[in-house]
Amino acid sequence: MTLTEHEVAEIERANGAGLRPVMFIHGLWLLSSSWDRWRGVFEEAGFTTIAPGWPDDPETVAEARQTPEVFAKKMVQQVTDHYLEAAAALQQEPAVVGHSFGGLVAQKVAGEGVAAATVAIDPAPFQGVLPIPADALKSAFPVVGNPANTRRAVTLTFEQFTFGWANALEEAEAHELYDTFHVPAAGLPIFQAVTANLNPFSETKVDTKNPDRGPLLIISGERDHTVPYAIAHSAYKIQAKHNEAITEFVELPNRGHSLTIDHGWREVATAALEFLARAGVAPASGT
Template structure:
């Protein structure tokens, strides 16, 4: 255990969705005594339906990976203490870039987009990410995930009514410039550098960020023996992990890991496991 506890958490939102995806997590962690923040990406403030009405000429299109990382870095530097960082999907990549700047006491990357150079050959990954990159289309226009793609990429396995309701509640336009940044030096991590304790959480039924890809990301850090890096795969979790009926189990595991690793109060700690192949 490291004596590096923090009473603050910054939740880092991923691509394609509103920051309101963190509402239940934020309320739960606040009930555990944390001060929690879930800032929206630049130009993504407001309800999802209103943001969708601005597609394809939304100002969101101006966001880049670098500018969004800089936004979070500036937000964190204004806080009274260095926070714990918890990020989902693209937020997991942003979190890794923030930890590289020593801006968090610990990081939890949930179903994370990997840094540059960490790839998978799984077909579900390519089927999920290719439309969002908008190759051969203008970066001046946003990408808006279709309902059909939401069903495959985020909410596979859920009933139709839940898929439709969550699409209406959370899906927002996204910057193709930001998505493409994950393939460039903007997303470069120096895995040889020491880093704050870092946990990767993955799900066995995630199409867009397969557990094996998250495990590859984890392994790149695990080579640095002087830093804490751990991995946990949950069975039956798709990419909509934050809003599944099982979200409390995932949140409790994160609390346990934080307690064991940096001394934060938490429920009983669960066991780390390698991904299913």
């Protein structure tokens, strides 16, 4: 068992609520607390929520910055297994919402047939997604530019964070997000994603053909440098081609990779809630 006491308590709370759970999955350079505002909105809408961290994640941003080494060497399947464990402990099949590498993990979870519906926001590419735009390469370079980062945790400079995450924001808000949310992140998952199409055994592989995958929405930020439109839309086309379940794509104008945490986060949360309603995933128990 890899779940922490806090995560177990969240799952027990969700099970006791008798409501449809929503499981949030964060990506690199964030903690699960980055979903706190989302969780409030989804619970106001009638759902119950859980937001497990990645294995060994610190509890707070301050602690994360003091102990960056705990993030090193995390791998995509290790993280996926952690969320699968959380999903298995829930008494109702969860809706799953993930951002960035969390969006990749969310699709892997859905591919296991354990999600009622899935929303992948600016998702990192899975094996078979071929486009690699120049902006994505530049965003990844602080990690992949040094092979030693496969064994390290990497902290972005403010300038790197601005290009990859906050390019659609005013500088003052970019500083606020960097100071409030940014933490070190494992370099290894990015190497796994970059080399996925050269490795037949890549951990970024997603089962897009599982008939039990459930409805899927992919949301893309128009100005995202880290996961540009070409990557997100390629994932959508593969999913839609291989699966008969509802598969939708939404591009949000003038939004960058920070879209889940910046001033426009509520617009993205609303798009996710509206999709769950269209997909027939209601918050009430048994529906």
